[in-house]
Amino acid sequence: MKPIITFARWGNYTIAFKTLFEKLGLKVIPPEKTTSETITEGAKIAPEMYCFPLKVNLGNYLPAIKKGADTIFMITSLGGSCRLRYYGVVQDKCLSEAGYKVNFIIFGQSPKALYSKLKEVSGASFWQILKAIYFGFKELKFIEKLEKKGQYFRPREKKRGKTDTILMETFFDLEKVKGLKELSEFKKRTFKKLSEIEIDKKKDIPKVALIGEIYTVSDSAINFGVEKKLGREGIEVHREMDATYHFKKIIFPWKDWTIQKKINPYLRSTVGGHGRDAIYEMLNYIKKDFDGIIHLLPFNCMPEVTVRPILEKIHLQSGIPFLSLSLDEQVAEAGIDTRLEAFVDVVRNYHNRN
Amino acid sequence: MVTIGIPRALIYWKQPSFWESFFENLGFKVLLSPFTNKEIVQIGIKISDPETCFSNKVYWGHLLWLEEKCDLIFVPRLKANEEKLEYCPKFFALPDLAKILVHPVKSSQSEVFAKGEQFNRVKTPILTETFDERKEKFEKILLKLGKKLKKSKKEIKEAAKIAFLREKELKTKKEREFFKKIQSKKPKIVLVSHPYNLYDDYVNLGIKDKLEKLGTEAIFIDEVPTQQLTTYNLQQITTERQKLSVVSCQLSVNFHWEFGKEIMEEIDAILKYKIAGAIEISSFGCGCDAVLKEFVEREFKNRKIPFLYLMIDEQTGEAGIQTRLEAFIDTL
Numbered sequence: 001m002k003p004i005i006t007f008a009r010w011g012n013y014t015i016a017f018k019t020l021f022e023k024l025g026l027k028v029i030p031p032e033k034t035t036s037e038t039i040t041e042g043a044k045i046a047p048e049m050y051c052f053p054l055k056v057n058l059g060n061y062l063p064a065i066k067k068g069a070d071t072i073f074m075i076t077s078l079g080g081s082c083r084l085r086y087y088g089v090v091q092d093k094c095l096s097e098a099g100y101k102v103n104f105i106i107f108g109q110s111p112k113a114l115y116s117k118l119k120e121v122s123g124a125s126f127w128q129i130l131k132a133i134y135f136g137f138k139e140l141k142f143i144e145k146l147e148k149k150g151q152y153f154r155p156r157e158k159k160r161g162k163t164d165t166i167l168m169e170t171f172f173d174l175e176k177v178k179g180l181k182e183l184s185e186f187k188k189r190t191f192k193k194l195s196e197i198e199i200d201k202k203k204d205i206p207k208v209a210l211i212g213e214i215y216t217v218s219d220s221a222i223n224f225g226v227e228k229k230l231g232r233e234g235i236e237v238h239r240e241m242d243a244t245y246h247f248k249k250i251i252f253p254w255k256d257w258t259i260q261k262k263i264n265p266y267l268r269s270t271v272g273g274h275g276r277d278a279i280y281e282m283l284n285y286i287k288k289d290f291d292g293i294i295h296l297l298p299f300n301c302m303p304e305v306t307v308r309p310i311l312e313k314i315h316l317q318s319g320i321p322f323l324s325l326s327l328d329e330q331v332a333e334a335g336i337d338t339r340l341e342a343f344v345d346v347v348r349n350y351h352n353r354n
Numbered sequence: 355m356v357t358i359g360i361p362r363a364l365i366y367w368k369q370p371s372f373w374e375s376f377f378e379n380l381g382f383k384v385l386l387s388p389f390t391n392k393e394i395v396q397i398g399i400k401i402s403d404p405e406t407c408f409s410n411k412v413y414w415g416h417l418l419w420l421e422e423k424c425d426l427i428f429v430p431r432l433k434a435n436e437e438k439l440e441y442c443p444k445f446f447a448l449p450d451l452a453k454i455l456v457h458p459v460k461s462s463q464s465e466v467f468a469k470g471e472q473f474n475r476v477k478t479p480i481l482t483e484t485f486d487e488r489k490e491k492f493e494k495i496l497l498k499l500g501k502k503l504k505k506s507k508k509e510i511k512e513a514a515k516i517a518f519l520r521e522k523e524l525k526t527k528k529e530r531e532f533f534k535k536i537q538s539k540k541p542k543i544v545l546v547s548h549p550y551n552l553y554d555d556y557v558n559l560g561i562k563d564k565l566e567k568l569g570t571e572a573i574f575i576d577e578v579p580t581q582q583l584t585t586y587n588l589q590q591i592t593t594e595r596q597k598l599s600v601v602s603c604q605l606s607v608n609f610h611w612e613f614g615k616e617i618m619e620e621i622d623a624i625l626k627y628k629i630a631g632a633i634e635i636s637s638f639g640c641g642c643d644a645v646l647k648e649f650v651e652r653e654f655k656n657r658k659i660p661f662l663y664l665m666i667d668e669q670t671g672e673a674g675i676q677t678r679l680e681a682f683i684d685t686l
Contacts, residue, residue: 049636049644081443081610086645089607093648267450269431269484272443302641305405306447313454326405 003103003121006031006069008087009060011219012143013243015174020136021073024122024129029069031060034221038063043329045098047090051083052298052328053215056222058094061102065095071103071121081272082303111251135180137244142187144242146170147227149194151238154231156199164228166193203234206351209285210239211278211311212296213304216327217241223296223325224333226340233344238290240281241274266310275303282314292321292347299328321346356503357383358481359424361416363390364409365432365445367549373428375520376496379513380505385424387416390556394419399668407639408667409550410444412557417452426481427452433486439612442642449482532577540571541630541686546621546650548613548643549576551635551666558635558666559675568683570630578620607649614646621653630686631660638667660685 005021009031021028032038034056042059061072074088088106095102107117118129146167153163170190177186208230210217217239220227227237249255259280260270266279282293295311297304308324315322323343325336358377360366366373366386377384387394390412398415420427429449432441483499485492493514500510536542543565551558552574565572609615632654636643647663654661662682664675 047644047648049640049647051641051644081440081446083641083645085610086607090645090648093652266454267447269433269446269450271446275443275447300405300639300641300644302443305403306444306451308403308405309451310447310454 002027003071004029004069005071005073005121006061006064007073008057008075009034009219010215010243011221012147012171013140013218015171016136016139016143016243018175019139019177020132023132023135024118024124026122029064029067031057032063034060034219039222039329045094047094049300050090051301052222054083054087054091055329057087058091061091061095062100065100065102070101071105073105073107076106076108081270084273135183138180138183139174139177140243142183143171143174144244146190147242149191151227151231151236153194153197153199154228155205155234155236156201156203158198158200160232162197163194163231166190166197204351205234205236206291206347207236207238208292208294208347209281209290210237210294210296211241211281211285212274212294213298213301214241214246214274216296216298218243222327224327224336226294226296226325226336229337229340230344233341235292235344235347238285241277266314267307271303271306273301273303275307278304278307279310279314282311286314286318286320290320291351292323292343294343295322295324297324297326299326299331301326319350321350355381355383356426357385357424359385359387359420359427359478361413361420361427361429362387363416363554364413364550365430365448367553368432369521370549370553371524372517372521376513376517377428379516380500380503380509382503385420387419390416390554392556395556395668405639407444407641408637409548409557409640411668412554413448414452421478424478427478428481431482431484433484434488435612436487436492437612437615438488439615440610441612444641449480452480528577529579532573532579535571535573535577536627538571540569542571542573542627544573544575544621544624544629544632545635546575546617546632547635551637552576557637559670559672561633561635561664561675561679564676564679565683568679570683573624573629575617575620575624578623580616580619580623609646611642611646614642617646617650618653621650625653625657629659631662631682633662633664633682635664635666638665 004027006029007017007021010017014030018028018030038059039056040059041062042055042057046055046058061069072091074091076085076088088104092102092104105117105121107113115129118124119126122129124132150163150167157163170193174186177183210226216223218241227239230237256270256276259276262283263276263279267276270276278295285293293311293315295304295308297308311322311324314320321343323339325339360373360377374384374386394415395412396415397418398411398413401418402411402414417427417429429452431447431449432445434440481499481502483495483502485495487495493511496514497507497510500507500513505513545552545561545565547558555562562572562574607614607618609618632650634643634647634650636647651661651663660682662678664678
């Protein structure tokens with residue numbers, strides 16, 4: 001019997017992962033969309049002091065398991081000494097203690113480990129796996145490009161909310177796209193649609209960067225759509241953290257060396273996860289003359305908490321507006337909104353001063 | 355004479371006597387910060403990041419206490435031990451954070467902006483060296499450290515030798531005490547935690563005394579002599595029962611953290627004796643303990659040994675702990 005697969009949800013990228021598994025001939029039940037209900041359900045069975053993404057993941061698995069999924073894909077060991085390494089084991093334990101019977105497939109992050117696990121589970125040929133990964137990667141790239149476009153269009157659009165409607169439709173339709181040819185045609189159509197949005201090109205727009213932990217930065221469901229909210233306030237949002245950034249760093253490790261070189265005056269060692277990257281990005285954005293930095297992290301995230309004093313120091317030295325938001329299941333949207341609104345005012349002032 | 359200050363918190367408790375005797379034998383004066391007290395904790399909380407773990411906050415308090423009382427403050431960067439297992443990632447950044455974060459910003463924010471670069475920081479220079487034994491041997495790193503202090507190779511080797519001897523002496527003493535304790539007739543309770551929570555009486559609210567007053571024998575987990583699991587040992591384990599009691603802890607999860615593996619091994623060892631109950635102490639905000647607790651708890655619960663999980667932070671009340679301990683002792 002072939003396993004029915006589900007996996008950890010990760011923002012819009014979930015679509016690409018889903019097609020990747022489907023292309024391998026596996027049966028997939030995608031994880032449930034993150035809502036406040038799934039988060040509370042997940043937090044109920046998760047260890048109290050564990051970091052937030054684990055609770056979100058568990059909440060997303062539960063409805064999928066109820067629908068019949070029996071196997072969960074989970075990665076381990078991201079960039080060293082981070083708790084992500086134990087996600088698989090701990091989630092396995094939590095689910096079995098809560099009375100669910102699921103099979104966990106835990107694999108390392110090297111491309112070789114990924115390949116051998118995929119082969120073992122699906123029984124697909126080398127060529128098929130290569131094709132599936134290629135297609136998944138193409139789709140991932142496309143999703144990231146759409147997100148980038150959204151960041152550009154949102155503050156400039158003349159009719160408010162137009163960009164988001166188009167993006168939402170596109171993500172919905174993208175799930176139905178099957179072949180490579182179809183995908184490239186779909187791409188053309190979408191970009192044409194986006195180019196028809198009326199925008200104000202001359203508008204003077206302040207720029208804000210999102211840095212911090214990759215999962216909270218790139219999943220709009222758990223950061224309460226910070227990107228959208230800022231965009232609607234007329235602020236252009238940038239972020240470097242996305243899925244391909246992470247995968248590239250695994251395949252080409254020398255990116256880490258350049259990062260270390262750049263941040264040497266502040267931190268002389270790795271701290272696990274993407275701790276170093278946050279500092280590097282912040283320095284980079286200051287050089288590019290940005291008007292504000294928002295640091296997002298799950299409550300108690302070890303690498304980000306460790307580097308936060310350093311980020312605050314850079315903020316004091318350069319004077320760039322800086323806001324650090326830690327997120328967990330107890331954070332309310334209203335609280336985040338208030339802080340964002342105040343921050344937007346600071347950013348505007350800073351922008352006009354220059 | 356040059357005075358080297360060592361904060362008596364966090365990493366100090368990993369090798370309590372080693373650094374003291376090493377620097378003293380090199381001909382320096384060593385100034386240890388006092389045992390944790392309320393004042394130190396208060397300073398620490400004020401200046402550290404609000405979300406970092408309680409043990410870290412205490413460490414910054416100690417570091418600030420040493421400020422301007424000595425010529426150098428020793429803050430090593432511990433990365434990996436000789437078994438190639440990593441330390442807590444928060445230790446990796448200690449020297450860097452010590453240089454920048456530790457000082458209350460006295461001037462108002464606007465002044466800081468105006469001054470730019472020059473805002474408050476620790477004035478005492480920080481002495482540091484990276485201990486990554488995946489790359490270099492411990493002795494070699496000591497030589498590098500000694501070079502920074504302008505000492506000759508011979509002196510350093512001599513000092514290290516004496517320090518190692520002293521460390522070993524303490525270890526055997528600890529072991530002897532353990533066997534004395536294990537033979538007592540009182541119910542025995544194991545305290546599972548990191549050494550910096552176990553030996554710091556202010557931080558853990560004197561839990562050892564409290565347990566002894568309640569008529570029990572408190573055993574610290576790091577006193578337990580361990581047998582490391584090797585392939586040779588594995589072959590000796592034959593019966594099913596032995597397998598359950600010995601192998602399961604160490605193999606249930608493959609920790610890449612030094613303390614994680616150590617604690618699992620020590621739990622293996624202590625389970626061979628008859629113990630009445632186990633208490634895990636964890637400082638609030640400790641990320642590693644969130645992982646560790648899951649597995650420690652499982653080991654004790656599988657064997658039907660009562661287990662209590664205590665979280666400590668700057669607001670923990672003495673009365674609250676006392677009530678919980680009394681209730682726990684009653685369940686035994």
